[in-house]
Amino acid sequence: xxxxxxxxxxxxxxxxxxxxxxxxxxxxxxxxxxxxxxxxxxxxxxxxxxxxxxxxxxxxxxxxxxxxxxxxxxxxxxxx
Amino acid sequence: xxxxxxxxxxxxxxxxxxxxxxxxxxxxxxxxxxxxxxxxxxxxxxxxxxxxxxxxxxxxxxxxxxxxxxxxxxxxxxxxxxxxxxxxxxxxxxxxxxxxxxxxxxxxxxxxxxxxxxxxxxxxxxxxxxxxxxxxxxxxxxxxxxxxxxxxxxxxxxxxxxxxxxxxxxxxxxxxxxxxxxxxxxxxxxxxxxxxxxxxxxxxxxxxxxxxxxxxxxxxxxxxxxxxxxxxxxxxxxxxxxxxxxxxxxxxxxxxxxxxxxxxxxxxxxxxxxxxxxxxxxxxxxxxxxxxxxxxxxxxxxxxxxxxxxxxxxxxxxxxxxxxxxxxxxxxxxxxxxxxxxxxxxxxxxxxxxxxxxxxxxxxxxxxxxxxxxxxxxxxxxxxxxxxxxxxxxxxxxxxxxxxxxxxxxxxxxxxxxxxxxxxxxxxxxxxxxxxxxxxxxxxxxxxxxxxxxxxxxxxxxxxxxxxxxxxxxxxxxxxxxxxxxxxxxxxxxxxxxxxxxxxxxxxxxxxxxxxxxxxxxxxxxxxxxxxxxxxxxxxxxxxxxxxxxxxxxxxxxxxxxxxxxxxxxxxxxxxxxxxxxxxxxxxxxxxxxxxxxxxxxxxxxxxxxxxxxxxxxxxxxxxxxxxxxxxxxxxxxxxxxxxxxx
Numbered sequence: 155x156x157x158x159x160x161x162x163x164x165x166x167x168x169x170x171x172x173x174x175x176x177x178x179x180x181x182x183x184x185x186x187x188x189x190x191x192x193x194x195x196x197x198x199x200x201x202x203x204x205x206x207x208x209x210x211x212x213x214x215x216x217x218x219x220x221x222x223x224x225x226x227x228x229x230x231x232x233x234x
Numbered sequence: 235x236x237x238x239x240x241x242x243x244x245x246x247x248x249x250x251x252x253x254x255x256x257x258x259x260x261x262x263x264x265x266x267x268x269x270x271x272x273x274x275x276x277x278x279x280x281x282x283x284x285x286x287x288x289x290x291x292x293x294x295x296x297x298x299x300x301x302x303x304x305x306x307x308x309x310x311x312x313x314x315x316x317x318x319x320x321x322x323x324x325x326x327x328x329x330x331x332x333x334x335x336x337x338x339x340x341x342x343x344x345x346x347x348x349x350x351x352x353x354x355x356x357x358x359x360x361x362x363x364x365x366x367x368x369x370x371x372x373x374x375x376x377x378x379x380x381x382x383x384x385x386x387x388x389x390x391x392x393x394x395x396x397x398x399x400x401x402x403x404x405x406x407x408x409x410x411x412x413x414x415x416x417x418x419x420x421x422x423x424x425x426x427x428x429x430x431x432x433x434x435x436x437x438x439x440x441x442x443x444x445x446x447x448x449x450x451x452x453x454x455x456x457x458x459x460x461x462x463x464x465x466x467x468x469x470x471x472x473x474x475x476x477x478x479x480x481x482x483x484x485x486x487x488x489x490x491x492x493x494x495x496x497x498x499x500x501x502x503x504x505x506x507x508x509x510x511x512x513x514x515x516x517x518x519x520x521x522x523x524x525x526x527x528x529x530x531x532x533x534x535x536x537x538x539x540x541x542x543x544x545x546x547x548x549x550x551x552x553x554x555x556x557x558x559x560x561x562x563x564x565x566x567x568x569x570x571x572x573x574x575x576x577x578x579x580x581x582x583x584x585x586x587x588x589x590x591x592x593x594x595x596x597x598x599x600x601x602x603x604x605x606x607x608x609x610x611x612x613x614x615x616x617x618x619x620x621x622x623x624x625x626x627x628x629x630x631x632x633x634x635x636x637x638x639x640x641x642x643x644x645x646x647x648x649x650x651x652x653x654x655x656x657x658x659x660x661x662x663x664x665x666x667x668x669x670x671x672x673x674x675x676x677x678x679x680x681x682x683x684x685x686x687x688x689x690x691x692x693x694x695x696x697x698x699x700x701x702x703x704x705x706x707x708x709x710x711x712x713x714x715x716x717x718x719x720x721x722x723x724x725x726x727x728x729x730x731x732x733x734x735x736x737x738x739x740x741x742x743x744x745x746x747x748x749x750x751x752x753x754x755x756x757x758x759x760x761x762x763x764x765x766x767x768x769x770x771x772x773x774x775x776x777x778x779x780x781x782x783x784x785x786x787x788x789x790x791x792x793x794x795x796x797x798x799x800x801x802x803x804x805x806x807x808x809x810x811x812x813x814x815x816x817x818x819x820x821x822x823x824x825x826x827x828x829x830x831x832x833x834x835x836x837x838x839x840x841x842x843x844x845x846x847x848x849x850x851x852x853x854x855x856x857x858x859x860x861x862x863x864x865x866x867x868x869x870x871x872x873x874x875x876x877x878x879x880x881x
Contacts, residue, residue, distance in 0.1 A: 169285035200487035205281035212480040
């Protein structure tokens with residue numbers, strides 16, 4: 155279950171940032187990924203809302219500092 | 235019932251991202267495109283759009299794509315719609331390059347003639363503004379306003395849009411799509427809003443009416459009715475109040491695709507990615523049931539359920555026909571039974587005379603579509619295919635990837651809406667000729683039937699009772715003349731395309747003249763179907779372009795037209811008539827035109843390079859085909875004041 159969420163986040167991030175999924179990890183952040191700017195951050199949020207079927211709040215958006223944060227957030231939302 | 239197609243699986247499984255990447259790495263662009271199409275059809279949305287765009291970036295160069303530069307001028311956050319519209323465009327064969335204006339900077343970008351907007355020379359532009367940005371008092375503060383202040387705000391915003399649109403038009407040739415302003419779902423006065431002399435929703439509607447009026451009187455400016463789009467999707471679903479208050483994006487993530495699709499309905503006609511004809515299936519598409527089994531009494535078609543769904547579908551097709559789109563039939567049936575139903579069923583909205591080509595037989599549909607394209611003299615890529623059967627759709631998609639296959643839902647109630655939303659069938663302007671086109675092509679079918687029964691070719695020409703009217707281009711015919719340069723592909727000697735403005739400008743130059751030709755025959759008025767542009771300098775008259783709509787090719791109308799041109803040139807003391815053939819993928823029918831009319835090649839024309847041809851007017855004339863009658867003014871009867879001038 156947790157792997158499915160992680161895969162989904164990695165794949166969505168790979169699609170949005172245009173970076174192969176193999177180059178992304180839970181530690182990836184705007185500093186380490188080319189193309190992770192504020193516009194792509196918003197695109198990532200919208201893509202995740204659609205693909206994971208969750209509502210991401212403004213407070214959540216600020217806390218998405220690494221892909222690990224994103225995975226934790228989606229997992230919490232889907233369980234909740 | 236023992237149709238080999240039925241043994242095919244309806245659709246192959248959705249390809250994975252890895253499979254698509256493997257096809258791209260292997261250099262198989264066609265298979266990759268097909269895989270990306272299936273991938274997108276299975277899961278369209280923000281999550282997959284970036285993937286699709288990323289893969290097309292790699293395929294650019296190995297696929298035929300029409301380039302289009304789009305500027306988006308906006309007041310609010312619209313960034314996430316960009317990958318969506320680019321993905322849709324790529325999938326439709328358009329390489330869309332989007333320049334997004336700065337946040338809430340549309341006004342400065344349009345009003346500053348030195349802005350990057352104009353420097354980049356876009357093909358199209360979208361202006362999308364939120365009421366809260368252009369008139370905060372009409373959005374949040376409405377309840378504080380008195381009637382005079384509302385009137386003042388309506389006037390101010392209306393003239394601001396007028397200024398933006400006219401300034402844009404003065405600085406750019408680009409097509410401009412203007413979003414109307416969104417009315418609030420919850421007006422400040424609640425239920426009272428509609429009772430007020432000028433309520434909040436009314437005030438915004440008044441501004442929108444004014445914007446639409448400005449658009450109508452400005453060339454190539456189109457209105458995107460935003461409130462109609464929101465209503466179609468549902469206001470509650472469309473708006474995302476959280477995103478509006480946090481990132482200034484008023485549209486829910488799930489609705490951005492609907493917005494991008496709406497943009498595509500303009501981008502298709504702007505880039506010419508449109509279909510000229512729709513080929514329709516009959517059983518369960520044009521009516522419910524199977525005519526061969528249920529009979530004319532048993533098929534479902536009429537004003538009430540369940541026949542109403544198909545009646546709606548026919549109405550949608552008839553609306554397309556009135557828009558100038560040609561209708562054809564492509565059906566597996568017994569032709570006599572099927573045509574009897576179309577002729578005699580009391581609730582049919584479409585009758586045999588609306589169909590320009592008919593293929594009712596047991597052949598496979600891809601072959602029938604090829605024949606229909608050949609009969610109508612249009613490219614196979616100009617055909618849209620409409621069939622309720624997903625297996626037939628899949629077959630045509632595989633056999634003829636150039637054909638636009640319209641996907642229909644399982645529920646017939648959804649057929650008409652699906653057809654109405656097809657962006658390949660959109661048009662942004664409608665001439666009198668367009669309105670008549672469907673009928674003209676259907677008349678053509680009757681002419682061909684006559685040809686088959688007529689004896690010699692000459693008897694056939696005589697039986698058509700053709701009358702042509704060759705006249706200088708005037709202000710009244712300028713738009714149609716320019717449209718012909720844009721739309722004619724096959725019988726087009728140089729394929730030089732001109733806008734109305736460019737053509738008018740040319741004709742103001744000394745020595746330049748242009749004539750249109752109109753053809754009437756016993757089946758009706760074909761309207762203006764040809765154009766010739768010439769430039770006379772000293773003893774040489776050079777044909778800049780000569781073109782004829784494909785529906786009159788092969789009837790010697792071109793000979794009559796050229797004969798008149800040659801006579802007019804000789805009258806102006808030209809001694810040589812010079813023409814050029816510039817080959818394209820589509821203008822093969824025009825290749826031998828000059829040779830066939832006695833022109834001699836200049837230099838050594840190769841078969842595939844541009845060729846120049848010359849006719850010595852001192853020794854040669856082009857005989858007028860005696861079976862064609864001449865009406866109205868001819869160029870040699872014109873005075874110097876009016877000749878060839880659009881004014």
